[in-house]
Amino acid sequence: MKKLFLTAVLFSVLLSCGWGIDFGGNIENYSFMSNEGNSWDSDSWDQTDKLSLWISLISTEMMQLKGQGSIAYSKDEYDFLADVDYLYFSQIVPFDGWAFSYKVGRFFQSEFSGKVFSHKFDGALCSFSMPKCNISLGGGYTGLLTKPVSSINNTPADMVDDDDDDIYFAPKKIVALAGINFPSFMSQELNLSAVAQIDLRSDDLLEDGDKVSAEGNGGKLNTCYFGGGLSGFLSSSFMYNAFGYVQAGKTLTKGETEYKDEDIFAFLGGGSLTYFNSKFLYSKVTASFLYASGDDDHVTVQENTDGKSSQFVPISESKLGLVFSPSASNIITAGLEYSLKPFSGGKAEVMKNMQVSLSGTSFFKASEGAVSESKACNTSEDKYIGTEGALKINFRPYSDFGITAAGGVFFPNTNSDGPMAENNRDPEIGGMLIASFSF
Amino acid sequence: MRKSWFSLVIFLLALFPCYSQSNDDIDAFIKKERADFGTAAFFALTASGKMVLEEETDYADIEEAMEYIKTKKWFSKMPASDSYISAGDASLLMLRAFDINGGIMYKITKDPRYALREMQYRSFLSKNLSNKSDISGGDFLTALSNVAIWHDERRNK
Numbered sequence: 001m002k003k004l005f006l007t008a009v010l011f012s013v014l015l016s017c018g019w020g021i022d023f024g025g026n027i028e029n030y031s032f033m034s035n036e037g038n039s040w041d042s043d044s045w046d047q048t049d050k051l052s053l054w055i056s057l058i059s060t061e062m063m064q065l066k067g068q069g070s071i072a073y074s075k076d077e078y079d080f081l082a083d084v085d086y087l088y089f090s091q092i093v094p095f096d097g098w099a100f101s102y103k104v105g106r107f108f109q110s111e112f113s114g115k116v117f118s119h120k121f122d123g124a125l126c127s128f129s130m131p132k133c134n135i136s137l138g139g140g141y142t143g144l145l146t147k148p149v150s151s152i153n154n155t156p157a158d159m160v161d162d163d164d165d166d167i168y169f170a171p172k173k174i175v176a177l178a179g180i181n182f183p184s185f186m187s188q189e190l191n192l193s194a195v196a197q198i199d200l201r202s203d204d205l206l207e208d209g210d211k212v213s214a215e216g217n218g219g220k221l222n223t224c225y226f227g228g229g230l231s232g233f234l235s236s237s238f239m240y241n242a243f244g245y246v247q248a249g250k251t252l253t254k255g256e257t258e259y260k261d262e263d264i265f266a267f268l269g270g271g272s273l274t275y276f277n278s279k280f281l282y283s284k285v286t287a288s289f290l291y292a293s294g295d296d297d298h299v300t301v302q303e304n305t306d307g308k309s310s311q312f313v314p315i316s317e318s319k320l321g322l323v324f325s326p327s328a329s330n331i332i333t334a335g336l337e338y339s340l341k342p343f344s345g346g347k348a349e350v351m352k353n354m355q356v357s358l359s360g361t362s363f364f365k366a367s368e369g370a371v372s373e374s375k376a377c378n379t380s381e382d383k384y385i386g387t388e389g390a391l392k393i394n395f396r397p398y399s400d401f402g403i404t405a406a407g408g409v410f411f412p413n414t415n416s417d418g419p420m421a422e423n424n425r426d427p428e429i430g431g432m433l434i435a436s437f438s439f
Numbered sequence: 440m441r442k443s444w445f446s447l448v449i450f451l452l453a454l455f456p457c458y459s460q461s462n463d464d465i466d467a468f469i470k471k472e473r474a475d476f477g478t479a480a481f482f483a484l485t486a487s488g489k490m491v492l493e494e495e496t497d498y499a500d501i502e503e504a505m506e507y508i509k510t511k512k513w514f515s516k517m518p519a520s521d522s523y524i525s526a527g528d529a530s531l532l533m534l535r536a537f538d539i540n541g542g543i544m545y546k547i548t549k550d551p552r553y554a555l556r557e558m559q560y561r562s563f564l565s566k567n568l569s570n571k572s573d574i575s576g577g578d579f580l581t582a583l584s585n586v587a588i589w590h591d592e593r594r595n596k
Contacts (some may be wrong), residue, residue, distance in 0.1 A: 020569035021551070058569045092567075349540060399560035400542035400553075438556070439544050 005297040026438045034323055034430035046076040052085060062092040077148050077157075085149075086120065098407070102126040109138060111177055112191035113243045114289075115268060116225050119152060119316040120145060121175060134181040143200065144157050144173035151317040156218030157201055172200040175315060188232035191243075195223040197315050208261040212254060218303060219252025222262060224315070242271035247312055255303040262304060264271050268294045268328060282341040282355075294330025294367030301329045301372050311369060321361055322390045323430035324412040327372040332383075335361035350397035350402035357394075364388045366421055375412070375424040385419055386412035400438040407431045471576035476518030477501040479579050480508055480532060486587050487536035509536070529579055537590045541587040558582065559573030561589070563576035 033045040052070035067087035073080055083345035088105030103125045110118035123140020142152055150170030153162050157170045175197050182190040199220040206216035229243030247266040252259050270290035277283045298304050304311065317327040339357035346352065363385040365371060376385045390408035410428045412420045468478050479506040484490040490504060505520050513535045518528060531554035534541055542560070545553035551570055558564040563582045568574070 020572040022571075024552075024556075056569060058567060058572055062567065064567060398542040400544055401559050410523035437543070 019057045019059045021057055024056045024439060026436060027051055031433045032111050035428060048074040064090045081148055083146050083149060093279055098129055098130045107189050111179060111195050112194045112229055115314060115318055116245055117175060117195050117315040118318060136179045139174060139176040141174055145170040152315060154302060154313050155165060155221045157205060160217045174198040174200060179332040188230055191229045193227050198222055206252060206259050208259060210259045216389045221251055223247055223249030234275050237276055239274045244269040251304050251309050262308050264309045266310050268312045282344050284339045286337045288335045290333045292328040292331050292366060294369045296368045298369035300370045321388050322406055322408040323428050324373060324386060330366045330371050332364040332366050333361055335359060353396045355394040359390050360387060375421055376419045377421050378419045380417050380419050382415055382418045384413045387411055402436055406436040460466045463562055468576040473523040474576045474579045476522050476524040479504055479524045479529060480504040480590045481482060482583060483536040489536055511557050523573055526568040526572040526574045527555045529574050530554035533583060537586055557565045
């Protein structure tokens with residue numbers, strides 16, 4: 001009651017100071033079906049329904065207070081979840097020829113590629129926008145986020161907590177980010193980034209020097225990532241994007257007699273080339289490639305068993321497929337996608353924004369070690385995992401209503417000496433539907 | 440910023456070929472930190488072709504624009520000509536003037552709040568504006584020229 005009263009007072013003060021107020025909401029449904037395990041039953045489909053309400057207070061001095069709360073129902077992961085999606089205060093302070101801006105609270109943040117860290121946290125970010133470059137510095141804490149909305153699980157202890165229904169919050173980590181963006185570096189866009197994660201977990205953990213017989217949920221993972229990316233147009237129809245990251249840090253490794261902190265030196269690289277033709281139904285052809293290094297001695301993505309680790313482990317997971325969806329760790333992907341807007345030349349206004357895309361992605365292991373998808377758990381010299389084909393339709397007839405429908409088939413490597421587990425060598429089918437309405 | 444306003448003035452002069460006072464009036468409007476409803480309505484209606492200029496204009500044209508809006512009942516409560524226009528009302532004015540279809544909520548309510556959402560969705564106005572935020576003359580004319588160009592491109596497809 002006291003909190004509600006204080007919030008009401010704060011709002012009244014801001015409104016009396018001339019702040020503009022706006023509010024709204026969003027209803028979203030997410031459904032996913034797949035025949036994982038070659039059967040269709042009640043476990044084959046997942047559904048999440050979410051109602052969110054937001055409020056925004058804006059002042060004339062370019063200050064803003066924004067917040068969104070939501071209540072969600074999930075058939076699979078949880079029953080009902082009430083959460084604060086974001087709540088932050090931000091301001092832009094213009095100077096002669098440049099601007100300083102800052103943001104404090106809970107908000108979404110990502111490094112430029114989105115493959116290392118792309119997640120919400122509670123923290124602060126400041127940016128300097130100058131004519132030739134933009135500099136951003138920030139950091140935040142992930143331990144106050146609820147577990148269902150977190151995709152940070154990169155240590156054995158994180159995985160144990162993820163399966164424990166009595167634990168409600170995400171792993172306790174501090175993430176720090178620094179980035180420099182040059183929007184027109186020799187007519188291209190150049191990004192440089194440094195990201196670090198500090199593991200604040202202290203419970204039930206093993207340490208350097210503990211005997212292998214000791215009980216505990218693995219050790220801490222402290223890592224840093226240094227990367228760069230270049231993107232731009234090669235001609236009026238061709239555009240490209242290329243990026244790379246080096247990961248360094250320490251991971252607790254299970255030796256023959258005792259645990260030992262070992263160095264990590266891993267690599268992530270990727271890129272894409274896109275051909276765009278607006279005259280032929282906004283056709284777009286994209287060829288993409290991703291390499292995330294692996295380690296033969298990793299029994300899981302998180303656990304190293306011998307020597308230094310070369311397994312790339314991102315801070316937050318980013319899914320790379322629809323049906324078969326590993327994270328960027330010990331994986332090589334090669335993909336081709338074609339998309340078009342089939343009704344863009346028609347008269348019907350609502351159909352013009354429909355986009356249809358057809359894609360194919362092949363997956364390979366980068367080493368004999370583990371990938372995040374347990375279906376590809378076999379150790380084998382054959383690195384080919386399988387190929388996924390997908391059809392996706394994005395339809396937004398109105399600015400406040402949109403639907404995304406996607407269907408895909410994953411054809412795994414059926415070779416008995418291949419990386420796929422014996423009971424996961426049949427094709428797998430999956431479908432996804434997302435509908436959202438804003439008000 | 441000055442460069443983009445210069446391009447804007449050129450664009451608007453092309454929109455108002457018969458208006459000999461255009462340059463001075465547009466310049467004066469651009470300098471306003473808070474745009475007034477009457478002048479904004481006059482520019483929106485003229486740029487969209489809803490009001491045609493036939494001779495050298497004067498203040499009477501603003502009154503004509505206000506009368507047009509009142510007759511069409513675009514606003515549930517008609518703002519005064521010399522009142523400051525909000526971002527929401529500016530959005531509603533432009534969507535109405537150019538007959539732009541908005542989202543489902545805009546179709547149902549015709550409310551300035553949802554008109555602004557439409558303008559922000561199409562990147563015609565900044566996302567840092569709320570329904571009741573003031574809008575400067577320069578920002579109004581920038582949005583108006585973007586809407587006019589977009590409308591023209593779609594009509595010619």
